Amino acid sequence: MKLYQVRKGQIVYFQNELHKVYSVKPMYRKSVHLMKLRDLSQHLSSAAEIDKYQPKELDSFIFNKNIYTLSKDRKAEEGDFILITHPNPDYLDHYSLNEIEVVSSAESKGVVTSKSNGVRHNEYLLMVPGRHEHSNPIEYRDIQNIDDSSLNDLSNFNADMLPSIGDVYRSNDKDESIEAMVIAIQGNSVFLGGNLELALEELMNTEKWEFLYNLLDQ
Numbered sequence: 001m002k003l004y005q006v007r008k009g010q011i012v013y014f015q016n017e018l019h020k021v022y023s024v025k026p027m028y029r030k031s032v033h034l035m036k037l038r039d040l041s042q043h044l045s046s047a048a049e050i051d052k053y054q055p056k057e058l059d060s061f062i063f064n065k066n067i068y069t070l071s072k073d074r075k076a077e078e079g080d081f082i083l084i085t086h087p088n089p090d091y092l093d094h095y096s097l098n099e100i101e102v103v104s105s106a107e108s109k110g111v112v113t114s115k116s117n118g119v120r121h122n123e124y125l126l127m128v129p130g131r132h133e134h135s136n137p138i139e140y141r142d143i144q145n146i147d148d149s150s151l152n153d154l155s156n157f158n159a160d161m162l163p164s165i166g167d168v169y170r171s172n173d174k175d176e177s178i179e180a181m182v183i184a185i186q187g188n189s190v191f192l193g194g195n196l197e198l199a200l201e202e203l204m205n206t207e208k209w210e211f212l213y214n215l216l217d218q
Helices: 148-155 157-161
Strands: 011-014 017-024 032-036 042-045 050-052 059-063 066-071 081-084 100-106 110-113 118-120 124-129 167-171 179-186 189-192 196-199 209-214
Antiparallel strands (some): 011 017, 011 050, 081 100, 100 110, 189 196
């Protein structure tokens, strides 16, 4: 891309992986500041090193160690993540292209997010936990042509997603939402605060549990 084409909020590929542009500073050689969607790590690049991509329905990707599929099958509800793809904010709202926000309440014409933004239903794609069987994985631009470092990273990917002490998870149960921290791991059993014990497979099921953050990162 040319520098004049780069805008804050764009989804791009950098070193073959999916990132989001969060800042552009033309006075620097590495002028594009990026956030890798998979783990929210920050990176610097030049405009020539990135390629633009606009996510669409049935694309699936990893955001903050959780897998999501973009969908229009239903309207967003409280607690859902949304990706804003057609922003048309009112003068009191502050959001832009490809913002990822959490729904705090749903209304007939749209949703209100945790950042107090009112977003109409036709402005977003719903981020459904898990990878739909007919989805298009977009973590890598070209899975056949990844370099050695990316290949090593990919081979360790499942290990990176495994829970660790201090990870905080939230259940996706609409009737009884629970947030709990991992306090111990023994074999295939994961122990959470509140006397919860889960099998590893259950906690890693993104349709049931969602990773939020690790206390060490706060």
